[in-house]
Amino acid sequence: MIFDFKILFTIATALSKVKTSYIPGDNSQLVLSCEVPEKQNNVGSVQETKPVGLLDALYGPFFDNVKGSEVNTLSPNGESKIQPGSISPVYHHLTVTDDYQYPDKDDLRDINGSSVLYRGGEFGGIPTFAHLRYANCYDPEKFEKEQFDIAVVGAPFDSGVSYRPGARFGPNGIRMGSRRLAPAYSVYRDNFNPYDSGLSIVDCGDPPVTPLDNRIALDQIYRANRAIAKHKTKNSSFKAPKVFTLGGDHTITLPAIKAAYENYGPVSVIHFDSHLDTWNPYYFGGNVTEYQSVNHGTYLHWAHEKGLLSDTCIHAAIRGPYPGPKDVEHDVKCGFDRILARDIDKIGIDGIIKKIKDRVGNSAVYITVDVDSMDPANTPASGTVEPGGWTSRELLSVLDGLEGLNVVGGDVVEVSPPFDTNAELTSITASQVADSIISLMVIREQEKGNEAERKEIGK
Ligand SMILES: [Mn+2]
Numbered sequence: 001m002i003f004d005f006k007i008l009f010t011i012a013t014a015l016s017k018v019k020t021s022y023i024p025g026d027n028s029q030l031v032l033s034c035e036v037p038e039k040q041n042n043v044g045s046v047q048e049t050k051p052v053g054l055l056d057a058l059y060g061p062f063f064d065n066v067k068g069s070e071v072n073t074l075s076p077n078g079e080s081k082i083q084p085g086s087i088s089p090v091y092h093h094l095t096v097t098d099d100y101q102y103p104d105k106d107d108l109r110d111i112n113g114s115s116v117l118y119r120g121g122e123f124g125g126i127p128t129f130a131h132l133r134y135a136n137c138y139d140p141e142k143f144e145k146e147q148f149d150i151a152v153v154g155a156p157f158d159s160g161v162s163y164r165p166g167a168r169f170g171p172n173g174i175r176m177g178s179r180r181l182a183p184a185y186s187v188y189r190d191n192f193n194p195y196d197s198g199l200s201i202v203d204c205g206d207p208p209v210t211p212l213d214n215r216i217a218l219d220q221i222y223r224a225n226r227a228i229a230k231h232k233t234k235n236s237s238f239k240a241p242k243v244f245t246l247g248g249d250h251t252i253t254l255p256a257i258k259a260a261y262e263n264y265g266p267v268s269v270i271h272f273d274s275h276l277d278t279w280n281p282y283y284f285g286g287n288v289t290e291y292q293s294v295n296h297g298t299y300l301h302w303a304h305e306k307g308l309l310s311d312t313c314i315h316a317a318i319r320g321p322y323p324g325p326k327d328v329e330h331d332v333k334c335g336f337d338r339i340l341a342r343d344i345d346k347i348g349i350d351g352i353i354k355k356i357k358d359r360v361g362n363s364a365v366y367i368t369v370d371v372d373s374m375d376p377a378n379t380p381a382s383g384t385v386e387p388g389g390w391t392s393r394e395l396l397s398v399l400d401g402l403e404g405l406n407v408v409g410g411d412v413v414e415v416s417p418p419f420d421t422n423a424e425l426t427s428i429t430a431s432q433v434a435d436s437i438i439s440l441m442v443i444r445e446q447e448k449g450n451e452a453e454r455k456e457i458g459k
Contacts, residue, residue: 122179128152128203129174129246130181130195130435137204137228147234149199150242150441152434154206155221158416159214160251160295162285163384166416170427171206171246173417174434177427181435188400194439197446200234201438214251214294221248222255229263236445239263244438246430247413249383250277250296253368257308260409264364266310267408270356271300272373272395274341274386275320276327278304278334283324296383296414304334311335314359316352316398317373320386341388349394353401360405367402367410367440369395369433371426379429381420392429399436403443410437 109115113124113131121131128134129152136142137151154171161167182195195201207224209217229240240263245256250273260267271277278300286293294302303309312335319341322328331338337359344352372382375389390398412433420426 127172127175127179128205129431130178132182132195132201132203135202135204137202137231138207138224140227140230143227143230144232147200147232148202148241149233149236149238149445150201150244150438151204151228151231152201152244152246152438153204153224153228154246155209155248155252155256155411156206157209157211157214157217157221157247157252158249158383159211159217160299161249161383161414162295162297164382164416164419166381166418167247167249167383167414168209168211169417170248170413170415170430173415173420173424173427174246174412174430175203177424177429178431178434181431186439189439189443192439192443194435194442197442198235199442199445204228214291218251218255218294221245221252222258225256225259226262229259237448238445242407242441243409244434244441245409245411245413246434247411247415250368250370250413251294251299252413253411254294254299254303256409256411257303257366258306260364260366261308264408266308266364267366268310268360268363269300269303269313269336270360270365270367270402271313271315271336271370272317272368272398273315273370274317274372274389275370275384276300276315276318276322276331276336276338277370278331278336279323279327280330300336301330301334309335310363312360312363313337314356315339316356317341317390317395319388320372320384341390344390344394349397349401352398356398356402357405362406364408365405367399367407367437369399369410369412369430369437370414371412371430371433372414374429379415379426381416381418381426383414383416392432396432396436399433399440402440404447405440406444407437407440410441412437 103110110118110120113121125131126134132152135146135148135151137146137153139146154175156168156171158165158167158170182193184193186192204224207220209220211217225243225245228243231241233239233241243256243259245252247253257267257269275297277297279297281287281293281295281298281301284297285295286298300309300313314337315331316339318338328338337355339352339355347355370382371379372384372386373389374392374395376382376385376387378389378392412430415426415430417424417427
């Protein structure tokens with residue numbers, strides 16, 4: 001390209017003639033001097049007005065300038081009521097005014113997120129889960145330097161689904177649904193915010209996952225989860241960072257459990273789902289080729305076959321029909337007990353919590369939540385919808401009740417944003433499920449810290 005220096009020179013000269021009143025360090029607004037004609041007289045010009053408070057503008061004098069004599073102090077029968085005292089100066093600070101001092105124009109605290117000056121943080125930045133810091137978790141050179149305690153990762157995979165596709169868009173759907181999660185303190189726990197608890201929690205983004213070959217895709221998810229757990233922990237006693245995965249169809253739990261197994265040994269799976277997912281691959285999709293035998297209805301069968309599970313696993317919210325008469329028998333062989341969806345009406349939330357806790361004891365626990373454990377009224381965009389499920393409140397109460405368990409990993413899966421409502425019901429609910437399970441990891445660590453402290457001071 002040839003530059004026309006003559007044109008460039010002309011532009012530069014013109015620009016240099018534009019004068020500004022900006023002086024570096026000066027706090028006044030930048031004003032270009034565009035030859036504003038001087039005022040000849042005041043006729044037709046706008047009169048200067050004193051800024052009026054918003055409430056005063058809308059309702060007349062509201063807090064300011066209210067005199068006792070102007071307040072109606074008569075009761076309906078005309079008797080004089082007690083005179084009100086004068087309004088405390090403290091209320092004058094509550095008046096909303098447009099006479100507002102903007103921050104310094106170089107003040108970027110609210111823009112870069114280092115300080116919350118106004119609301120609006122929900123919409124800032126690139127949406128990571130709950131606005132967590134993004135970390136590059138897949139560079140072996142950073143395993144030592146990039147330290148964290150808990151990592152969120154997405155698994156954009158849906159080619160193991162037997163009914164509704166779309167869960168490959170789940171991870172980012174859940175991230176969008178999580179925008180109001182942080183900074184947020186729990187209503188149900190005193191002074192508790194999992195993202196401001198001293199543990200370092202990051203979002204590792206999603207590894208690339210091929211939509212064209214399930215064997216390669218599941219291996220990609222496995223290698224990504226394995227790499228995350230190779231990082232050094234920062235402020236926890238965890239032997240490796242714990243991983244929480246955003247699905248993805250339910251097949252993704254298989255590579256995630258495989259990676260967790262490498263650090264913690266066989267895990268007790270707490271499986272919230274309307275379906276067993278331990279189905280014999282011969283009956284569920286695998287009776288033609290082996291390739292088909294690994295899917296979102298058989299991954300727990302395979303996890304058991306490969307020795308990744310302890311025999312103290314449990315399902316909860318089961319209600320999907322069994323394809324064969326021997327499904328429960330096979331399920332028991334895979335190490336599972338079952339809580340049916342309608343059991344909650346008989347034994348209540350506390351009964352469900354007790355049954356789960358008794359089953360898994362103090363073993364290493366992996367919690368996986370298929371959003372179809374909840375009713376389609378709460379989470380309509382799941383892979384295989386089953387009516388008659390739990391409400392989101394019931395599921396969240398059960399999850400919170402699992403406090404104290406040794407949760408080493410977890411996931412929430414089968415969120416298919418293309419089938420969600422415009423109100424993002426499924427994505428927002430799934431993000432709350434993720435928040436609950438991550439909280440269990442944090443609370444257990446805090447309890448351990450408190451215990452150590454008690455021992456130290458001899459109590
Ligand atoms: Mn499932």
